[in-house]
Amino acid sequence: MALNAEQEVVRGRSSAGAPPQTSYTRKKRFNSKTALTMLAFMAPAAIFVGIFTYYPMISGSQMAFRNWNLNDLSDTSWVGWGNFRTLFENPEFGTIVRNTIVWVVGSLVPQVVIGFALALFLKRKFKFRGAYQAFIFFPWAVSGFLIGMLFRWMFNAEFGVVNDLLMKVGIIHSPVPWLAEPGFAMTAIIIANIWYGVTFFAIMILAALQSVSDEMYEAAAIDGAGKIRTFFSITLPAISVTLGLTILLRIIWIFNFPDIIWAMTGGGPADQTHIITTYMIKITQKGDYGQASALGLIVVFTLMLFAAFYLMAVRPRKENR
Amino acid sequence: MINKESVLSRTSKIIFLSICLIVTVFPLYWIVITSLKAPGTIYSLPLDYWPKEISFENYIGLFTKSDFGQYMINSLLVATVAATVATLISLLSAYVLARFQFSGRGAVLGAFLLTQMIPGFIALGPLYMMMTNFDLVDSKTGLILIYIAVCIPFCTIMLRGFFENVPDALEEAAMIDGCSRLSALFRVLVPVMMPGIAASFIFNFVNCWNELFLSVTLMNSDENKTIPTALAGFISSFNIDWGSMSAAAVLTVVPTLVIFAFASKFIVQGLTAGAVKG
Known part of the structure; x- marks a missing residue:
C-alpha cells in the first residue's frame, strides 16, 4: 500500500529541482469546456475515495473522543480525552510501544542493509539477471497474512523446518519454542518481515543506483579512488535523498503493517508481541471503536511528528555558495 | 574505467x-x-x-470438506470487477492529473497520498456502520465498492507516471481529427500505454485478491467469503490443519505469482519511473 507513496517520492525528487524536462507533457491552459471534462474525469475517483475512505476516516477520528462500543451503543456520549487516558493507564501500553519500536527498527535495518547489498550486486548486468529479479520478486505476490502463515508453519516448534535445519547444522541441540516464548516470537515475526521487505529496498535502491551517471564513476576511477572510497564519496551521496525518503515511507508502512504478526502470533503469547496496530485490531474486535480510534490518532500524530523531525534531519544541507 | x-x-x-x-x-x-x-x-x-x-489428499479435502471452490470464485469475481473498475476510474483521474495544471492539483495528489499513510483501522468502524445502513454488509457488491475506493489512489499515482511518458501530441492530433477527449484517450492513448495499464490492473487485482481485514470485517457467510477470510478462519480454531492450510496457500499464491512474474518488469517500471530517468 505504501508503495505508491514511495514511488511519488522518487518521482518528486526528479521533478522538484529542475523543470520536468524528462516529461513529454506540457501542462496546458484550458477553456471552460475542457474544465468541465476535467471535472467529469475526476469525479468518479473523488466520489469513491470521498465516500469510502475519507468519510469513514473523519467519522472514525471523532469516535476517539466518544464512548463508542459496538456492543452497547445506548450511550455514545463525548468523553473528551477519556479513551486516551484509558490507553495510557493500560499497563500493557508500555510493552506495546516498545514492541512497535523493536518491530520497526529490527525489520528496517536488515531490510536496508541486505537490500542495499542486493542492489549493488544486481547493478551490473549478468546472465539471467532478469530471471533472477523475477524470482526475487516473489514475496511481493504474497499477502502479509499468508506470509505470516508460511512462517508460522516453518517456525512450528515440533514440526517446523527452521528448528529441523538449525538442529541439522548443529546451531541448536533441542527444538526452540519459537512462537511460545515472547523473545523468540518477536525474533520470528521480525525475520518474516525482513524476508518480505528486502526485495522492495533492493528494487528501489537499484533504480536509484542506475540513475547515477557512469561519468561520475569514471571520474572517481581516474582520480584513483578505491571501491570503498567510491561507495562513500559517490554512490551514497548520489542516492541519499531517494534512500532517505524511501526509508521514511517504509518506516510509516512497517508501523502500520499488522498482517504478519496477526497471522503468526495474533499478538501472543500472552499479548507480548502486540504492536500498536495489532493491538488496535484486538480492541476493534472487542467492539471498542472509541479506544481503537484514539489509538489510531496517536499513531497518526506520532508518525506526523516523526516525519517532520526526520525530514528536518535528513534534508540535504545547502552547499556554501 | x-x-x-x-x-x-x-x-x-x-x-x-x-x-x-x-x-x-x-x-x-x-x-x-x-x-x-x-x-x-x-x-x-x-x-x-x-x-x-x-x-493430493489435502487439495481434494479442501474442495470436498470446505467451500474453497466457492471462495476462489468469490475472490476471482471481487478482485476482477474491483480491479477493472478501479483501473478505468484511475485512468480518467490520472489523465487529468498528468495533463493539466490546475490549482487543486497538489491538494488532490496530497489527499490520495494521505490515504496511504493513515492506519485503515480508524475507518473500519464507521465503514461497517455505513455498509449496514446501505444494507451492503456480507455482500460482494459492498466489498467491490470499497476495494475500488482502496485501489484508486495508488492506481492513479501509478498511471499518472505512465501518462507522463506519452507525448500529448498524440491525443491532440486525434482531437483535431474530430475525436472527443474521451475517445482520444481510449482509442489513442490506451493502446500505447497498455503495458502500464496492465501492470496497474494486475497490481490492483493482487491487492484485492490478498486483502484480509476489510473482508474479514464485512463478510461472514460461506456464500460470500473470499479466500483470505477463509484462511483467517483456519487460524481462529485452536488447531490449525496445516495440510489444508498449505494446500489453500499454494492455490492462493500461485495465480498471483504467475501474473506477477509476467508483469514484474512493468510494475517495477511503474514504481521506479523517475528514479531511473533521474
Whole structure:
C-alpha cells in the first residue's frame, strides 16, 4: 500500500529541482469546456475515495473522543480525552510501544542493509539477471497474512523446518519454542518481515543506483579512488535523498503493517508481541471503536511528528555558495 | 574505467545472490512440499524434505470438506470487477492529473497520498456502520465498492507516471481529427500505454485478491467469503490443519505469482519511473 507513496517520492525528487524536462507533457491552459471534462474525469475517483475512505476516516477520528462500543451503543456520549487516558493507564501500553519500536527498527535495518547489498550486486548486468529479479520478486505476490502463515508453519516448534535445519547444522541441540516464548516470537515475526521487505529496498535502491551517471564513476576511477572510497564519496551521496525518503515511507508502512504478526502470533503469547496496530485490531474486535480510534490518532500524530523531525534531519544541507 | 571483476568479488557475488535466492524461494518450496504430503505424514519426524509419496489428499479435502471452490470464485469475481473498475476510474483521474495544471492539483495528489499513510483501522468502524445502513454488509457488491475506493489512489499515482511518458501530441492530433477527449484517450492513448495499464490492473487485482481485514470485517457467510477470510478462519480454531492450510496457500499464491512474474518488469517500471530517468 505504501508503495505508491514511495514511488511519488522518487518521482518528486526528479521533478522538484529542475523543470520536468524528462516529461513529454506540457501542462496546458484550458477553456471552460475542457474544465468541465476535467471535472467529469475526476469525479468518479473523488466520489469513491470521498465516500469510502475519507468519510469513514473523519467519522472514525471523532469516535476517539466518544464512548463508542459496538456492543452497547445506548450511550455514545463525548468523553473528551477519556479513551486516551484509558490507553495510557493500560499497563500493557508500555510493552506495546516498545514492541512497535523493536518491530520497526529490527525489520528496517536488515531490510536496508541486505537490500542495499542486493542492489549493488544486481547493478551490473549478468546472465539471467532478469530471471533472477523475477524470482526475487516473489514475496511481493504474497499477502502479509499468508506470509505470516508460511512462517508460522516453518517456525512450528515440533514440526517446523527452521528448528529441523538449525538442529541439522548443529546451531541448536533441542527444538526452540519459537512462537511460545515472547523473545523468540518477536525474533520470528521480525525475520518474516525482513524476508518480505528486502526485495522492495533492493528494487528501489537499484533504480536509484542506475540513475547515477557512469561519468561520475569514471571520474572517481581516474582520480584513483578505491571501491570503498567510491561507495562513500559517490554512490551514497548520489542516492541519499531517494534512500532517505524511501526509508521514511517504509518506516510509516512497517508501523502500520499488522498482517504478519496477526497471522503468526495474533499478538501472543500472552499479548507480548502486540504492536500498536495489532493491538488496535484486538480492541476493534472487542467492539471498542472509541479506544481503537484514539489509538489510531496517536499513531497518526506520532508518525506526523516523526516525519517532520526526520525530514528536518535528513534534508540535504545547502552547499556554501 | 570500471575494470573486470576480480575472482574474489565474483565469487562473493555468486554466493550472496545464491543465498538470497534460496532464502527467498524456500518458504514457497516448503509450503508446496507440505501441501503434497499425505495428511498423516505432515506431523511425523524426521521431516521429509521431499514427500515419500506425493498425495493430493489435502487439495481434494479442501474442495470436498470446505467451500474453497466457492471462495476462489468469490475472490476471482471481487478482485476482477474491483480491479477493472478501479483501473478505468484511475485512468480518467490520472489523465487529468498528468495533463493539466490546475490549482487543486497538489491538494488532490496530497489527499490520495494521505490515504496511504493513515492506519485503515480508524475507518473500519464507521465503514461497517455505513455498509449496514446501505444494507451492503456480507455482500460482494459492498466489498467491490470499497476495494475500488482502496485501489484508486495508488492506481492513479501509478498511471499518472505512465501518462507522463506519452507525448500529448498524440491525443491532440486525434482531437483535431474530430475525436472527443474521451475517445482520444481510449482509442489513442490506451493502446500505447497498455503495458502500464496492465501492470496497474494486475497490481490492483493482487491487492484485492490478498486483502484480509476489510473482508474479514464485512463478510461472514460461506456464500460470500473470499479466500483470505477463509484462511483467517483456519487460524481462529485452536488447531490449525496445516495440510489444508498449505494446500489453500499454494492455490492462493500461485495465480498471483504467475501474473506477477509476467508483469514484474512493468510494475517495477511503474514504481521506479523517475528514479531511473533521474
